[in-house]
Amino acid sequence: MQSLSKDKLIIQSLDVFDIRFPTSKEFIGSDAMHTNPDYSCAYVVLKTNCQGLEGHGLTFTLGKGTEVIVSSIEAQRELVIGKSLGEIFKDFPKFLRLLTSEPQLRWIGPEKGVVHLGTAAIVNAIWDLAAKFEEKPLWKMLVDMKPEEIVELLDFRYVTDALTKQEALEILKGLEGTKKIREEEMVRDGYPAYTTSAGWLGYSDEKVRSLCKEAISQGYNHIKIKVGQDLKEDIRRLELVRSEIGPERKLMVDANQKWEVQESIDYMKQLSKFNIWWIEEPTSPDDILGHATIATALKPLNIGVATGEQCQNRIIFKQLLQAKSISFCQPDSCRLGGVNEVLLVFLMSKKFQVPVCMHAGGVGLCEYVNHLCMFDYICVSGSLENRVTEFVDHLHEHFVNPVIMKGSRYTTPKAPGYSAELKKQSTQQFQFINSTPSK
Numbered sequence: 001m002q003s004l005s006k007d008k009l010i011i012q013s014l015d016v017f018d019i020r021f022p023t024s025k026e027f028i029g030s031d032a033m034h035t036n037p038d039y040s041c042a043y044v045v046l047k048t049n050c051q052g053l054e055g056h057g058l059t060f061t062l063g064k065g066t067e068v069i070v071s072s073i074e075a076q077r078e079l080v081i082g083k084s085l086g087e088i089f090k091d092f093p094k095f096l097r098l099l100t101s102e103p104q105l106r107w108i109g110p111e112k113g114v115v116h117l118g119t120a121a122i123v124n125a126i127w128d129l130a131a132k133f134e135e136k137p138l139w140k141m142l143v144d145m146k147p148e149e150i151v152e153l154l155d156f157r158y159v160t161d162a163l164t165k166q167e168a169l170e171i172l173k174g175l176e177g178t179k180k181i182r183e184e185e186m187v188r189d190g191y192p193a194y195t196t197s198a199g200w201l202g203y204s205d206e207k208v209r210s211l212c213k214e215a216i217s218q219g220y221n222h223i224k225i226k227v228g229q230d231l232k233e234d235i236r237r238l239e240l241v242r243s244e245i246g247p248e249r250k251l252m253v254d255a256n257q258k259w260e261v262q263e264s265i266d267y268m269k270q271l272s273k274f275n276i277w278w279i280e281e282p283t284s285p286d287d288i289l290g291h292a293t294i295a296t297a298l299k300p301l302n303i304g305v306a307t308g309e310q311c312q313n314r315i316i317f318k319q320l321l322q323a324k325s326i327s328f329c330q331p332d333s334c335r336l337g338g339v340n341e342v343l344l345v346f347l348m349s350k351k352f353q354v355p356v357c358m359h360a361g362g363v364g365l366c367e368y369v370n371h372l373c374m375f376d377y378i379c380v381s382g383s384l385e386n387r388v389t390e391f392v393d394h395l396h397e398h399f400v401n402p403v404i405m406k407g408s409r410y411t412t413p414k415a416p417g418y419s420a421e422l423k424k425q426s427t428q429q430f431q432f433i434n435s436t437p438s439k
């Protein structure tokens with residue numbers, strides 16, 4: 001686009017905002033552990049020396065603590081200012097390590113928690129900037145890259161015992177020849193989604209019923225419901241949901257880390273009569289072997305184990321895959337350190353033959369996964385079998401280029417960038433200053 005070259009495009013400033021939406025008022029997003037989430041984000045705006053060309057990126061939070069991430073991003077600011085886009089892309093792993101392994105800052109990470117959430121917002125903003133520079137939506141920019149270019153973007157540190165750069169290259173090359181067909185298919189049909197909109201724990205029976213009906217009329221064949229607060233109550237709600245959606249549609253449940261390992265097994269045995277496709281986050285996201293134990297015990301019941309939204313980095317995913325702990329891999333576009341690390345998890349999942357069903361919802365996550373699942377299908381997995389991306393219908397109206405669904409499918413984004421630019425009006429209205437939303 002620009003008369004400026006990539007090497008001359010300099011990031012001149014990084015602003016970060018604490019944005020909070022009061023979703024807890026209506027129990028939107030509520031689950032067994034997060035009973036009152038206010039969907040929020042730390043929102044990064046990068047300004048450049050090219051008038052009007054900015055990068056926007058976010059990381060998703062639940063309200064309190066967003067100010068801590070803002071602080072962490074402020075501590076990383078000096079690592080970003082003055083860099084050219086060309087310099088970053090020439091050696092992206094080096095730039096990632098600058099953010100994640102800054103010798104003092106890494107002590108409060110490394111590659112996990114607040115610092116990694118902040119890293120995601122920055123890295124996502126850089127990808128947004130790059131895709132706008134190329135005048136392409138991010139998914140298309142990635143799809144048009146050669147396998148050799150993609151692998152150079154990834155930091156294989158600590159995962160080479162599971163996937164080498166050479167193996168990643170072979171995976172990508174294996175699908176290169178047929179990419180065009182899948183790209184056309186995605187533009188025509190979109191990527192299949194499932195909905196969690198009906199399943200929040202704080203909803204009344206009436207609301208659950210009507211949202212199930214709505215989901216069916218939109219064409220959804222996969223529905224996810226929250227569990228874990230109380231067994232009797234869960235059985236009652238699952239009866240209600242099954243009576244609405246019928247015996248054939250896929251039903252998934254999500255415990256958001258509520259249980260012990262054995263408790264997960266015992267609890268799910270009680271729910272197995274509802275023909276559950278997966279149990280999501282039964283226990284701690286760090287418990288790789290615990291998930292493996294649960295997966296082995298639930299296999300005869302045909303219940304798969306899914307996790308990922310709170311898995312902090314590629315190393316945890318590596319171990320989950322190596323230990324056969326999961327049947328569905330659910331990386332989060334903001335908990336991992338941005339686009340690059342997500343792509344690495346896609347490639348590892350492909351090698352271990354575990355389908356990726358990305359976590360979404362929150363604020364901005366659907367906008368992000370929309371790009372990423374397209375890339376996964378077109379360039380990495382080449383299959384839609386057992387693959388559905390989460391969709392939740394909240395807060396899209398605040399984005400300049402919101403996700404567009406066609407029935408129950410994600411459509412390919414058209415606007416250049418990575419779709420996380422918030423409307424100016426929304427940024428002003430929901431900015432959280434001095435412990436109160438600004439008005």
Ligand SMILES: C[C@H](O)[C@@H](O)[C@@H](O)[C@H](O)C(=O)O
Binds near residue numbers: 031196256360
């Ligand atoms: C607090 C959030 O809404 C979670 O409940 C949500 O991410 C959930 O686990 C999901 O899978 O969508």
Ligand SMILES: [Mg+2]
Binds near residue numbers: 254256280281309
């Ligand atoms: Mg979940």
